[in-house]
Amino acid sequence: MCLLGFSDLKKLFSKIDINNDGVVSIDELTQLLDKVSVYITADELEGIVGKTTLNLQEFVAFYDSISVQLTQEEEEEEEEERSDDDEEEEKYLLEEAFKVFDLNHDGFISCEELKIVLLRFGLLGESSDGDCNKMICRFDLNSDGKLDFEEFKHMMLLNASQ
Structure with a gap:
């Protein structure tokens, strides 16, 4: 102005x-x-x-x-416009990250998929099934044994704030 x-x-x-x-x-x-x-x-x-x-x-x-x-x-x-843009970009990035983990594209991340991706990134040892199960269980809000996008988003945002 x-x-x-x-x-x-x-x-x-x-x-x-x-x-x-x-x-x-x-x-x-x-x-x-x-x-x-x-x-x-x-x-x-x-x-x-x-x-x-x-x-x-x-x-x-x-x-x-x-x-x-x-x-x-x-x-x-x-500020509101920037906030809206930031939210859109954050959502897009989370969706892209989710796709990396959702290897079979079924809309869920299983313990096996999590393990494969973390092994590829060198973030996990070979015998880490228990670690993957613990990660899944911690954020699996509906107790179906896998993470949907909302559960994944919650996990990522919680870890980002820590």
């Missing part, structure tokens, strides 16, 4: 102050907002501003408060 400087705000104030009385009335401010397609009643605007007229200093303070609020809203929206 491009914020206006004091000299720009002073020029804007002069243009809004149609009757040149040194203050901007709610009606004058409402007319400006209508021109930029921000439709608000004079009563609503007075409720926001808290007064019926603004001198230059009050106008600048009002502008600054709106600018801060809009900047915060934009930052929150950007």
Whole structure:
């Protein structure tokens, strides 16, 4: 967002102050907002501003408060978008990792599949059936002896946070 400087705000104030009385009335401010397609009643605007007229200093303070609020809203929206993008990327990476372990593509990781992949990566010794069973049992929430994607995701996210 491009914020206006004091000299720009002073020029804007002069243009809004149609009757040149040194203050901007709610009606004058409402007319400006209508021109930029921000439709608000004079009563609503007075409720926001808290007064019926603004001198230059009050106008600048009002502008600054709106600018801060809009900047915060934009930052929150950007953070939300980044968060959504991060979640999508995390899900994609977990799905790809799941595919590496799901050797027969049946949607589950069995103890045997886990052992084969971990052996390929050099993360497990040859006689480690018990270790694989323990890993499966620890995260097998429905006790079917294998991990589905949600159980795998839980396992990976839990291990990543430790």
